[in-house]
Each structure stands twice: as structure tokens, then as C-alpha cells.
Amino acid sequence: MPERPEQGVSILCDGGDAAPGALLAWYDRHARELPWRVGPAARAAGVRPDPYAVWLSEVMLQQTTVAAVRDYFAHFTRTWPDVHALAAEDDAVVMAAWAGLGYYARARNLLKCARVVAGDHGGRFPGTAEGLRALPGIGPYTAAAIAAIAFDEPATVVDGNVERVVARLFAVETPLPTAKPELVRHATALTPAIRPGDHAQAMMDLGATICTPRKPACALCPLRPGCAAHRQGIAGDLPRKRAKPPKPVRLGHLYLVRRSDGAWLLERRPEAGLLGGMLGFPGSDWSDAPAPAPPLAAEWHRVGAEVRHTFTHFHLRLTLHLAEVGMDASPARGTFVPGADFRPADLPTVMRKAFDLARTAQPG
DNA sequence: CAATCGTGGCG
């Protein structure tokens, strides 16, 4: 099929005929091979994407890079091959498996969603974006992505990549998030009736590999002939974004208690809020308040170096307090977890950092 | 609606 590079953005879609536009043609040649993806070739041979795998991957990919997701996706699909298996698992096991991936509300909502699908929908995900949107943890993006990729619904998928691609294609100079509705309108106009899932993934692949945030590779872009921002020489400056407020520094304390049999004192954090539902060491609430009472009376040793960790909206510095206690210790907070049952990898990263530091640093 | 919610990589 001949490409039509002089027809502006109309080269993106098929214009009503059966010829793939420049974007889908590019995708057919350059689609990345990803564990959760059924490529164009397999797709043409009749292989259908598994809605469970599509859902799982899309939730993991929310605000998270492909590189970070790979191993987690492999572990989850190997451990829980379908939505029934996941729905039947204990909360603590799933939270531990998610540890390190971040945004832990996703894991809590993942389980809620799995249990709704398994319990109320016979294990089958709703086949429309509207139906999917009603499930926990599935917002506008994820609903559209699953509907398009797994169910061939011509839903418009708008993630950060798509926002960037259309902001450049149409040279939208209004900053985000104000520009969002306009970008969605543009993205909707580009969504084809055929192969909507491939179109969505092509837009995202393009944004991830060619139309990148900084120094886009316009020379390699299949949409360059129709790109207004490139024509104006401002592609690399779009999309504009509202300036972000500075991150304050917060201080806090953690108490790491090792019992003589090798058990560690841990506590489950409340469901709501930062690191909600995850395991951690007892401590202060990180609001710059003075150190709270330790979880038990002991000879405490302060670690010289502090844990530094940056969250989405603040920098954290944690002072660590260590103690070794006997078998008769009875803490006011938390539970002793036997050494054989304790894996640092089950902790969120900031807690794992604290554990690693406590094991290696000298007292100060 | 604006704030909240993780982490690792990159320039």
C-alpha cells in the first residue's frame, strides 16, 4: 500500500478504505515484542489477547515503565494464571508480590477487581469500556485500553504518550492539564474503526520510542509529514505542562527490632494512605513530629546514616533506631515475624532501604 | 478540581 505523505494527518488513519495508515504500517514493522502483547502477525493468525493478561499488564503499566513491569508480570501470571486464582489468594501474599512496584493502591484495587470479576461476572471481564470503567482500579485509560486491545472496541486510549503525540501533531501549546480535553478530542478523531487495539498500542509505542519527551527522533517518525509541531520546529517543547510545586523535606523515625531468634518486628500499615496495606517497620508518621515512644523498652542504638527516599510529592529522611531483644519481649506495636518467613523483598522500597542500611551501617 | 500516591532511570 502506498503511503500518502502529503496528506497531513489523514495519513494516520485509513480514511475509510482498508489500507492501513502510516501509523499502523509502521507498527506492523516496528511493534515491540512484549510478554503481554499479541503481535500483529499472531493476531492475524487468529490469536486473541487474554483479557486477564491485558488487564494485569495495563494496571501494572500505570505510571510505570515497561522495564519495571516485566518481572512482576511474569511472576503474577506464573503464580496466578487466571482471575479466579488471583481472586482466591490472600491479601498479604499479593501485596508482598507487588512490593517494590509502587502505587500500592493498584494492588489493593487489583484484588478487589479480581474478586468482583470472579464473583459477580463468572470470571469474564466486561467486554465494553463502560462496563470495565465500573471496576476498581480501572479508570478512563485502562478501560479504553482493555476494550480496544482485548475486545476490538474502537475506544480512544489516552495516556501520557498519546497526549504527547497529539499535542505535537496538532501543535497544541496550551499547558496540561488544561489542554487535556482538547487532546482527547484530537485523539478521538484519530481513532480508527478497524484495529483499534493495534492503533492504541502503535500510538503508545511511537511515544515511547520515537516521539519521546526530550529530543524526539522526528527523522524516524512515520507521522512527521503531518506533524504541525515539527513543521514549526517546536516538537521537543510540547506538550507544555504547568509547573510543579517543589517537594518539601519530611523527617521521621523507624524502629527496627531483632529478636534473639532472628525474628523482626513488623507491622501492617493501614489500608488508606501512603504505602497502604504494606508491611513495614513501626515508626513515626513522618510529619516532622518528635520521635514517638518506641514499640518496646530496650537499649536503642541510633544508626549514623539516615535513609533518604523521595516519594511523589516529598523527600523523606528517616532516622533508624535498632534494638536486640530477648524472647520475652512484648511490643506495644507490630508483630514479630520469624526470620524464615521474612523476606526484605516483600517490603516497599523505602522499608527495604531501611533494613539494608541497618544491616550494614555502623551505629552513630 | 487539586492533591495524593512509588519507584527507578535518565540527562
Add this chain to the structure above:
DNA sequence: TCGCCAAGATT
């Protein structure tokens, strides 16, 4: 070293 950024959802 540090700000920016990544296939957003929830409240």
C-alpha cells in the same frame, strides 16, 4: 545531585 518522567486512579 537533582528534577523530570513513565501505558493514571481515586477522592
